[in-house]
Amino acid sequence: MSEMLKTGDLLPHFNVTTLGGERFAYSDIWQRKNLLLVSLSHADSTGNAEYVSQLTSQMSALTGDDIVCVVTSDNIAGLPTPGVVVADRWGEIHHVAHAARIEDLTSPAGLVEWSRFIQHQCPECEGEAK
Numbered sequence: 055m056s057e058m059l060k061t062g063d064l065l066p067h068f069n070v071t072t073l074g075g076e077r078f079a080y081s082d083i084w085q086r087k088n089l090l091l092v093s094l095s096h097a098d099s100t101g102n103a104e105y106v107s108q109l110t111s112q113m114s115a116l117t118g119d120d121i122v123c124v125v126t127s128d129n130i131a132g133l134p135t136p137g138v139v140v141a142d143r144w145g146e147i148h149h150v151a152h153a154a155r156i157e158d159l160t161s162p163a164g165l166v167e168w169s170r171f172i173q174h175q176c177p178e179c180e181g182e183a184k
Contacts (some may be wrong), residue, residue, distance in 0.1 A: 058152075059132035065089070065145045070128040073106065078124050084145060088121040088172045090165055091139040094156065096127050101156040105136075109162040113169075121169050140168040148172055 059065070069106045070078045072157070073094070083089065092109065106125055109137035113123050120143070133139060136159050149168045151160045 057132055058134070059139060059150050061147055061150060062149075063132075063147045065091075065139060065141045065147055066131055068130050070109060070124065070126040070130065073125045073127060074100075078126070081158050083143075085143055087119075088143050088169065089139070089141045090121060090123045090169050091133075091141070092125040092165075093124065093129070093130050093133050093135045093137045094127050097134040101126075104160070105156050105162065109165065110160040112166045115152050115166060116169055116173070118173060120173060138165060140165065140172060142175065165167070 065080065067080045067084065071079065072078055076111045080089070090113075092106075094105070109123070109125070127135070128177075130137075133150070134152040136156045138150070138160050139147055140149040148171065149160065152158045161166075
């Protein structure tokens, strides 16, 4: 098994199929858009539907088009299911969480707050300009 992703890691490039059936390649947005990635288990379809519905509703509150929300049930190296990752446009992970049950994941409202944080961060202010 691969090592678990953690805050500060760089998100590895991956390709998945979203729950909507669309193909998504992380390389298509890397260095251009921030990412909110949600990985869900096939097993909990009722809990998944409710979580995704809440997330979709909450994400509509974000302004701008600089963040992409991807929800998949495909395996992603280092991210158990259910799990979530919020990464900036350069792939640095600012928030990562996983749980045994979807109900124990970061709430959709919490993910929106992490997404807002990523949208408004300043690399020079954070000491990330190297």
